[in-house]
Amino acid sequence: MPPLSIVKTLSYLQEEQKAGRQYLEVAGLRLLRGSIAEFTGPQSSGKTSLALAILAHMTMDGEICSIIDLNNSFDPESARLSGAVFSNVLWIRCGGNIENAFTAADFLLQANGFGLVWLNFFGVQNGELRKVPRSYWYRFRVKIRDTKTILIVTNEQSVAGSAAESRFYADPYRVSWKGAGRFKLIKELQLNLNGQKECVFRPEFVGIKADYINE
Amino acid sequence: MNKLYACITVSGDEKQVFSAVEVAKRFAYRIEVSECTVLFDISGLEKRIGSPKRIAAAISQAMKDFGLKGTIAIAPDAGIAELHARSQDGITVIESESNKPLALEATGIGGDTLSVFRSLGFETTEDVARLPEDQLIERYGPQFRKILDIVNGNSGRILTSNLEENFVSWDYKLDFPIEDFGQLIFILGHGLGSVLREIEKKAYSTEKVEAVFQLENGEVASYCLKLSFPTLNQKFWLRLINLRISKQPPAAGIVSIRLICHFAAQRSIARGLFSASQPEPEDLLVTIAKIKNLVGEDNVGVPVLLNQRLPEAFVLDSEKVPVGKKSDEFSDSRPTLAFSYFRPPLRADVHISSNKLARIKTRYFSAAVIAYSGVWVNSSSWWTREYWQKMEWDVELEGHRLLRLALTRDGWFVTGGYD
Numbered sequence: 286m287p288p289l290s291i292v293k294t295l296s297y298l299q300e301e302q303k304a305g306r307q308y309l310e311v312a313g314l315r316l317l318r319g320s321i322a323e324f325t326g327p328q329s330s331g332k333t334s335l336a337l338a339i340l341a342h343m344t345m346d347g348e349i350c351s352i353i354d355l356n357n358s359f360d361p362e363s364a365r366l367s368g369a370v371f372s373n374v375l376w377i378r379c380g381g382n383i384e385n386a387f388t389a390a391d392f393l394l395q396a397n398g399f400g401l402v403w404l405n406f407f408g409v410q411n412g413e414l415r416k417v418p419r420s421y422w423y424r425f426r427v428k429i430r431d432t433k434t435i436l437i438v439t440n441e442q443s444v445a446g447s448a449a450e451s452r453f454y455a456d457p458y459r460v461s462w463k464g465a466g467r468f469k470l471i472k473e474l475q476l477n478l479n480g481q482k483e484c485v486f487r488p489e490f491v492g493i494k495a496d497y498i499n500e
Numbered sequence: 501m502n503k504l505y506a507c508i509t510v511s512g513d514e515k516q517v518f519s520a521v522e523v524a525k526r527f528a529y530r531i532e533v534s535e536c537t538v539l540f541d542i543s544g545l546e547k548r549i550g551s552p553k554r555i556a557a558a559i560s561q562a563m564k565d566f567g568l569k570g571t572i573a574i575a576p577d578a579g580i581a582e583l584h585a586r587s588q589d590g591i592t593v594i595e596s597e598s599n600k601p602l603a604l605e606a607t608g609i610g611g612d613t614l615s616v617f618r619s620l621g622f623e624t625t626e627d628v629a630r631l632p633e634d635q636l637i638e639r640y641g642p643q644f645r646k647i648l649d650i651v652n653g654n655s656g657r658i659l660t661s662n663l664e665e666n667f668v669s670w671d672y673k674l675d676f677p678i679e680d681f682g683q684l685i686f687i688l689g690h691g692l693g694s695v696l697r698e699i700e701k702k703a704y705s706t707e708k709v710e711a712v713f714q715l716e717n718g719e720v721a722s723y724c725l726k727l728s729f730p731t732l733n734q735k736f737w738l739r740l741i742n743l744r745i746s747k748q749p750p751a752a753g754i755v756s757i758r759l760i761c762h763f764a765a766q767r768s769i770a771r772g773l774f775s776a777s778q779p780e781p782e783d784l785l786v787t788i789a790k791i792k793n794l795v796g797e798d799n800v801g802v803p804v805l806l807n808q809r810l811p812e813a814f815v816l817d818s819e820k821v822p823v824g825k826k827s828d829e830f831s832d833s834r835p836t837l838a839f840s841y842f843r844p845p846l847r848a849d850v851h852i853s854s855n856k857l858a859r860i861k862t863r864y865f866s867a868a869v870i871a872y873s874g875v876w877v878n879s880s881s882w883w884t885r886e887y888w889q890k891m892e893w894d895v896e897l898e899g900h901r902l903l904r905l906a907l908t909r910d911g912w913f914v915t916g917g918y919d
Contacts, residue, residue: 356842
């Protein structure tokens with residue numbers, strides 16, 4: 286007879302915590318609400334495109350989403366092409382100030398009700414983000430646990446560590462062009478998307494198509 | 501606080517009644533208008549204007565300003581003020597513990613009783629007041645109690661505000677000027693609570709609050725907060741006022757405070773069971789205000805695209821807030837290749853070989869060009885000096901890196917990347 290124990294196993298606790306929580310399914314991804322999701326990968330790996338697809342899906346559904354734009358790099362034209370509804374988007378430009386970006390994220394998570402809070406670290410040197418104490422991420426994790434908010438972080442390398450519930454690593458492997466000569470257009474960026482950590486996503490190849498306004 | 505009412509009686513002309521209402525609005529917000537009388541609550545005006553006589557003089561002056569002729573009566577009882585205004589010419593002021601004789605016809609005594617009183621030589625309420633009350637009630641029945649109450653200066657009449665009011669205000673005069681606004685939060689909170697309670701009593705809500713401060717140097721600092729939804733949440737309003745004033749504090753010490761809350765219909769807060777996740781409007785506005793304080797007013801808002809063919813044809817509209825409305829055209833979104841800007845653009849050294857882009861070198865990377873498209877020009881401002889001056893290329897580098905390269909007067913730059 287096995288010894289009786291009142292201590293639950295860690296895996297059982299994890300399952301218990303997830304019971305009753307909702308998932309968001311968009312663009313082939315499955316994200317747990319009330320958690321942190323990281324999109325990592327080198328430049329031109331499509332992580333911003335994936336984040337924009339999620340933003341577009343949620344704003345079309347009437348959820349209020351926020352973009353914390355650390356380096357003022359966000360391009361609304363790309364968001365429009367993805368289908369984002371601007372009247373449901375709160376855009377915050379932090380002008381490169383990391384502390385402001387984290388404080389703004391803290392305020393947004395405190396407001397309790399945003400569908401998506403996207404921390405866009407495009408163009409930030411990794412060394413800068415490593416200075417941010419890990420306790421920030423755990424604080425965010427605890428704050429959003431019982432909410433419907435998804436905190437998305439896009440960066441070249443993982444910064445949230447074990448505070449992130451799911452992590453995707455995107456790796457570009459092919460760029461397709463259409464047309465010929467000097468005026469050809471980007472057709473598609475194909476990437477290898479791997480779900481790391483707790484992730485329901487099956488690793489597969491993803492093609493992100495380029496869209497043009499006056500094609 | 502002792503109650504005090506004023507009544508103005510004018511001729512039945514509609515214009516005159518309208519002017520009388522305008523006069524009343526200068527002194528009160530609880531106003532009752534009937535045929536040719538305007539009855540209003542002036543309780544508390546003693547602190548601002550002075551004794552009831554001075555208030556009467558002020559009302560008389562206001563009537564003169566409007567070119568209005570009529571009678572004025574001020575009394576601690578609404579019914580008594582109305583009766584005096586209707587029956588006596590000029591200005592009648594009844595102090596709190598005194599009473600003035602009133603013609604018996606004005607009290608509403610029946611014709612037979614009136615003729616009996618007249619035959620006995622009683623003409624005014626003062627004469628009736630001398631008679632024993634018990635005997636009068638015994639003779640004329642319990643209904644006569646109402647007449648006796650009027651005689652005693654207590655009509656029991658309640659002012660029923662029937663004028664469509666649009667705001668409630670609260671005033672507070674400080675004993676000495678205060679420069680630090682933080683010290684006034686408690687007083688402001690108290691005032692805000694009282695005006696919001698007043699609005700709630702009337703089953704209204706508010707979406708516009710004005711805070712007006714009289715300053716030591718004679719100037720007036722005015723702050724107007726207008727929301728897109730009505731709310732009676734006192735803490736929320738106080739936070740907003742605090743955030744707004746801390747951004748632009750008054751230039752001198754504050755001498756007096758005036759809070760004005762405008763009426764609005766109440767908000768319906770019912771949401772569907774399957775409605776999308778949204779922060780409460782109060783939380784959203786406070787959060788935006790806090791973030792604006794942090795990153796600057798112009799850096800928080802809703803993105804807006806401009807209908808122009810310019811390189812960066814978009815702006816951030818800091819006046820707008822997200823509304824959380826479901827889109828009519830819901831489609832399953834597919835990822836579309838997104839572009840992101842480098843701020844500032846990366847200066848680049850571009851190596852050109854055989855009239856083709858061959859290699860790009862910046863302070864962060866150096867890579868060979870695999871493919872590129874362009875040159876693209878997307879400015880149509882032909883009337884400016886920048887007319888078609890910026891040339892751009894979409895470039896694929898080694899490692900499948902997609903960038904946008906630009907050539908300007910200042911040289912080569914990597915302006916952003918596809919990601």
